[in-house]
Amino acid sequence: MKLKTLEEEELISAIRREYSELSPEVIVGIGDDAAVIKFGKKHLIVTKDVLLEGVHFLVNLHPPYLLGRKSLYVNLSDIAAMGGVSKYSLLGLGLPPKTDPDWLKEYLSGFKSAADEQGVSLVGGDVSESKRISISVSVIGEGKKIIQRNGAEEEHLIFVSGSLGDAAQGLILLKKGYRLGDDERADVFLKAFLDPCPPVSLGSELSRFNAASSMIDVSDGLSVDLHHLCKESGVGAEIYVDKLPLSPEINRFQKRPYRLALHGGEDYQLLFTVPSHSLDSIEKLKKKYRITFIGKIIKEKRILTVDRRGKRKPLEIQGYQHFKKSKT
Amino acid sequence: MKLKTLEEEELISAIRREYSELSPEVIVGIGDDAAVIKFGKKHLIVTKDVLLEGVHFLVNLHPPYLLGRKSLYVNLSDIAAMGGVSKYSLLGLGLPPKTDPDWLKEYLSGFKSAADEQGVSLVGGDVSESKRISISVSVIGEGKKIIQRNGAEEEHLIFVSGSLGDAAQGLILLKKGYRLGDDERADVFLKAFLDPCPPVSLGSELSRFNAASSMIDVSDGLSVDLHHLCKESGVGAEIYVDKLPLSPEINRFQKRPYRLALHGGEDYQLLFTVPSHSLDSIEKLKKKYRITFIGKIIKEKRILTVDRRGKRKPLEIQGYQHFKKSKT
Numbered sequence: 001m002k003l004k005t006l007e008e009e010e011l012i013s014a015i016r017r018e019y020s021e022l023s024p025e026v027i028v029g030i031g032d033d034a035a036v037i038k039f040g041k042k043h044l045i046v047t048k049d050v051l052l053e054g055v056h057f058l059v060n061l062h063p064p065y066l067l068g069r070k071s072l073y074v075n076l077s078d079i080a081a082m083g084g085v086s087k088y089s090l091l092g093l094g095l096p097p098k099t100d101p102d103w104l105k106e107y108l109s110g111f112k113s114a115a116d117e118q119g120v121s122l123v124g125g126d127v128s129e130s131k132r133i134s135i136s137v138s139v140i141g142e143g144k145k146i147i148q149r150n151g152a153e154e155e156h157l158i159f160v161s162g163s164l165g166d167a168a169q170g171l172i173l174l175k176k177g178y179r180l181g182d183d184e185r186a187d188v189f190l191k192a193f194l195d196p197c198p199p200v201s202l203g204s205e206l207s208r209f210n211a212a213s214s215m216i217d218v219s220d221g222l223s224v225d226l227h228h229l230c231k232e233s234g235v236g237a238e239i240y241v242d243k244l245p246l247s248p249e250i251n252r253f254q255k256r257p258y259r260l261a262l263h264g265g266e267d268y269q270l271l272f273t274v275p276s277h278s279l280d281s282i283e284k285l286k287k288k289y290r291i292t293f294i295g296k297i298i299k300e301k302r303i304l305t306v307d308r309r310g311k312r313k314p315l316e317i318q319g320y321q322h323f324k325k326s327k328t
Numbered sequence: 329m330k331l332k333t334l335e336e337e338e339l340i341s342a343i344r345r346e347y348s349e350l351s352p353e354v355i356v357g358i359g360d361d362a363a364v365i366k367f368g369k370k371h372l373i374v375t376k377d378v379l380l381e382g383v384h385f386l387v388n389l390h391p392p393y394l395l396g397r398k399s400l401y402v403n404l405s406d407i408a409a410m411g412g413v414s415k416y417s418l419l420g421l422g423l424p425p426k427t428d429p430d431w432l433k434e435y436l437s438g439f440k441s442a443a444d445e446q447g448v449s450l451v452g453g454d455v456s457e458s459k460r461i462s463i464s465v466s467v468i469g470e471g472k473k474i475i476q477r478n479g480a481e482e483e484h485l486i487f488v489s490g491s492l493g494d495a496a497q498g499l500i501l502l503k504k505g506y507r508l509g510d511d512e513r514a515d516v517f518l519k520a521f522l523d524p525c526p527p528v529s530l531g532s533e534l535s536r537f538n539a540a541s542s543m544i545d546v547s548d549g550l551s552v553d554l555h556h557l558c559k560e561s562g563v564g565a566e567i568y569v570d571k572l573p574l575s576p577e578i579n580r581f582q583k584r585p586y587r588l589a590l591h592g593g594e595d596y597q598l599l600f601t602v603p604s605h606s607l608d609s610i611e612k613l614k615k616k617y618r619i620t621f622i623g624k625i626i627k628e629k630r631i632l633t634v635d636r637r638g639k640r641k642p643l644e645i646q647g648y649q650h651f652k653k654s655k656t
Contacts, residue, residue: 011455012455014433014436015436015450015453018436018440019440019449019450023447023449026416026449026451028451029449029450030450030452030453032452034452035416035418035451035452037416037468039367039368039370039372039470040367040368040369041368041369042367042368044367044372044468046416046451046452046466046468047418048418048419048420048452048454048464048466049420049454050420050421050454050456050464052422052456052458052459052462054459055422055456055457055458055459056456087351087353087365088354088363088365088374090363090374090375090466091376092376092377092378092464093378094380094383104339105342108342108343108346109346112347121347121351121354121357122343122357122358123354123356123357123358123363123365123374124357124358124360124362124363124374124375124376125358125376126376126377126378127339127340128378128380128383128384130380130382130383130462131380131382131383131459131460132459132460134380134422134458134462134464136376136378136420136462136464138374138376138418138466140365140372140468142367
């Protein structure tokens with residue numbers, strides 16, 4: 001048996017089983033966007049993401065400055081999805097000996113720009129030689145009220161930030177040969193993929209308002225991440241397809257944009273559920289953030305799409321997935 | 329200009345300069361074994377190490393169970409070198425699709441055995457597909473009195489734990505075709521390389537007794553790591569070569585074992601300096617740990633070896649270095 005036949009979910013379940021006995025300070029362990037540890041009177045939130053050349057990015061397609069930004073932001077997104085605030089980062093770089101120092105300078109400069117934007121300090125890391133570029137970033141944040149994946153209940157409403165499918169559309173355009181600056185209409189999508197800007201402050205505001213019962217960031221695609229959230233909460237969901245937030249320009253490039261919105265990865269938006277008594281807080285947050293109501297949690301443990309005619313059908317989970325990648 | 333002409337030390341200096349403005353809670357940033365952050369009333373100590381197939385380990389030479397142990401222990405060594413106690417870990421794995429699930433099972437089982445031995449919880453991580461195996465481990469620890477690299481002063485005595493050169497000898501034997509279990513006399517060295525056991529509790533005891541003025545773990549070799557320690561402290565050192573602790577069996581395999589002791593990497597022993605008023609504490613600790621006096625800090629900023637006839641000569645820093653790897 002080889003790894004490709006061993007489902008990633010099985011692998012993660014196996015690791016979780018192995019490590020099920022956690023010390024009492026570990027409030028959230030394996031299986032959420034980030035781990036949460038009680039540390040003195042505070043909650044420490046920790047996450048790690050690995051970006052590998054040829055798997056998560058292509059050196060010739062990803063400008064190093066933007067790759068630096070993205071490699072930090074994908075981690076900030078995980079901390080935000082727990083309702084936390086990112087504080088510190090560690091950077092592990094594996095670099096081939098032939099790496100151009102200008103590439104590295106640009107990469108570090110991009111990483112720093114994202115760190116400065118979000119008030120995150122780079123406190124350490126590890127540099128080593130490698131065959132291909134390998135980037136490993138860990139981020140430590142803190143939070144008071146932690147929002148996990150497992151708090152969704154029947155009748156809670158499902159919301160998502162920003163728009164969906166943009167990053168997947170960006171990758172398609174990138175593969176077709178579009179480059180930043182070539183075409184204004186394409187740039188919005190290229191940027192979504194190359195330089196994602198997760199709404200990190202929304203995560204901590206949802207925590208402060210105590211507004212979300214569960215949350216996850218949309219990194220693998222709505223269908224996959226909603227599945228994770230529902231599984232952890234022991235519930236199901238229905239998604240109103242015509243409510244999915246799209247960028248208006250996507251229709252220029254896509255005949256079936258909803259497919260990308262449902263299954264496209266790397267949007268790094270926040271997907272969260274809201275109990276009815278917290279809808280007022282969402283209305284307030286809507287003044288500041290693009291937040292869209294897209295569905296409802298149901299008791300039955302399955303995920304359905306509902307089209308505008310009211311027709312229900314099961315949402316396939318194995319959809320469009322350009323990266324084989326999953327959080328443990 | 330290519331990376332190989334850009335010295336790693338320069339690279340790390342460049343990153344340090346870029347990130348010199350740290351937030352006030354960051355007590356130790358880039359440039360020590362681990363970073364230290366004030367978090368509430370405690371000190372958080374964080375470190376990260378990346379192990380890459382073909383660079384830091386060879387899949388066919390490193391039994392996965394031992395690789396799992398080593399990938400955690402190299403990080404625990406960094407936390408120990410700050411005088412801290414390791415508490416939590418994050419594991420990032422990049423795995424080729426063809427990875428044998430038994431390999432993975434063994435790896436995880438080894439990681440867990442090391443974690444259990446040292447009371448460390450695995451709290452999260454990231455699994456993704458990659459071309460070659462890539463392992464990234466982060467560890468979070470805590471500590472009260474932090475021991476940095478920069479506290480060594482003139483006349484402080486230099487000590488090292490365990491014996492030196494064993495891991496380098498192990499790698500030599502491994503490359504020659506020796507395998508664990510083939511030859512009892514070789515096994516001690518093979519184990520030192522494949523399954524290092526850093527004296528992690530010694531680090532925290534030195535902190536508790538307030539006995540060490542500076543400390544670093546010997547990962548790149550004594551000459552390189554002593555250079556780091558002296559540079560950070562703004563001092564020099566003299567090393568009494570005939571005092572270097574060797575495994576008695578090393579003479580069977582090596583004509584010049586002191587060369588390995590001075591320049592061989594991956595021993596993961598603790599190198600620390602002690603002011604005269606703390607020598608009583610060291611005597612107490614000697615009952616529990618193998619600790620050897622090997623030299624003295626001098627004012628002049630250079631590192632000398634002293635042979636048994638009293639002949640001094642500069643210690644070359646670029647010695648035997650099988651891995652191009654350095655902490656930022």
